[in-house]
Amino acid sequence: MPLPQDERTTVQMFTRFAQPARFFALADRIAPWLWGLVILGLAVGLPWALIFVQPDYQQGDTVRIMYVHVPAAWMAMFVYASMAIASFVALVWRHPLAEIAAVASAPIGAAFTFCALVTGSLWGKPMWGTYWEWDGRMTSVLILFFIYLAHIALSQAFEDPAQGRRIANIFALVGVLILPIIKFSVEWWNTLHQSASVFRMDGPTIEPSMLWPLLIMGLTFQVLYFALLIVRMHSEMAAVRLRSSRLALMRREQTSEAVAS
Amino acid sequence: MADFFAMGGYAAYVWGSYLVVALVLGGLLVWSRQQLKSRRAALARLKAQEDRRTEIAGGEPEQTNSTGTPQD
Known part of the structure; x- marks a missing residue:
């Protein structure tokens, strides 16, 4: 990496951030x-989901898994959508905060997606008789998980982190295609996973006594995303500052050596 | 109470699910805070190092130092 390039990005960093x-x-x-x-939200939602909801007449107590599985799956998609929007803003307007927000979101999205996959698997075993099936919904969510991992890897794969973030953001935009595939997977490949019962054109078909605690857990996960995002954005910001400070220090050492000799 | 923990015979699946979610999301929070803390500590160390250098140099204001390093 030639020094002038580094110098330019360092100066840009200072002003842009x-x-x-x-x-x-x-x-x-x-x-x-x-x-x-x-x-x-947890203080209200958890007792509601774990104690007050009646066991389902078909699924018994396993229905309680829904109160973490469905919110995690919603967030897996919501975080990706936010990440894609942030990436778009970062690429079009070169907004530094949007860039940071996109990169900071990826591990959170990966965590939610992992939760959705594992809880789905733990729900599938007693109800469907299998932990895993290459069903359309499950496969497409697994792909989403890999997209998150690839995004994280890409954003760290370049010597210049700014370039890594930019490439990762382009990748995030391409990957947005997975969202409609996940959404409609239950209709296109109707093999095992049930179809939507909350976000439907004709309104929710889920029983209201089950819908309320589900919405509370969903909102709680939503707020949790924003709370985690603030921590992670701080951390990404600190990484950017750390790098530019190190570069500045290195440059100063080089110039003072040049003066001394 | 025993019924509550037994989950109608599905204890491993129900509690397993909640445990995984708690560990993954809780772990993410702990890891993120730890990462932020160590990065801020490194920044503070770097700044102290720079301050020492300018002191040694006799407090001479250096050209590169006036670019307005962002403060935390």
Whole structure:
């Protein structure tokens, strides 16, 4: 990597990331409220899902898995959609915060997707008699998980992290095709996984006594995403600053050596 | 109470699911905070190092130092 290139990106870093201070100040003020909402949501949602919901007449107590499985699956897709939007903003307007938000989202999305896959598997064994089947929904969500992992790997694969983030964001935009595939997989390849019962054109078909705790858990996971995102964005920001500080220090050492000799 | 833990015979599946979710999401939070902490510590070390250098140099204001390093 030639030095002028590095110099240019370092200077750009300083100016491009000067503005986000205001965003982080605001985010830090909101964060305690978000964590409070997460705790409140869990305090209401967990007892509701684990105790007060009646066992399903067909599925018995395994139906309680739904209250973590479905919100995790919703978030697997929601986080990807947010990541794709952030990537788009980052690529078109070169907005540094959007770039950071996209990269910071990927591990959160991967975690939610992993949760959806594992809980689905643990639900599938007693109800369908198998932990795994190459059914359309399961396969497409597994692909989403790999897309997240590839995004994380790509964003770290380049010597210049700014370039890595840019490539990862382009990849995120291409990968957005997986979202409609997941959504309609239960209709196109109707093999094992049930079809939508909450977000339907004709309204939810799920029993209201089960819908409410599900929505509370869904909202809790949603807020949890934003709370985690703030922590991860701080961390990504710190990584950017760390790199530019190191480069600046290195350059100064080089110039002082040149002066000394 | 025993009924609650037994989950109608599906204890391993139901509690297993909740445990995995708690470990994965809780783990993500702990890991992210740890990462942020260590990166901030490294930044602080770097800054202290720079401050020492400028002190040794007799407090001479260096050209590169006035570019407005973002402060945390």
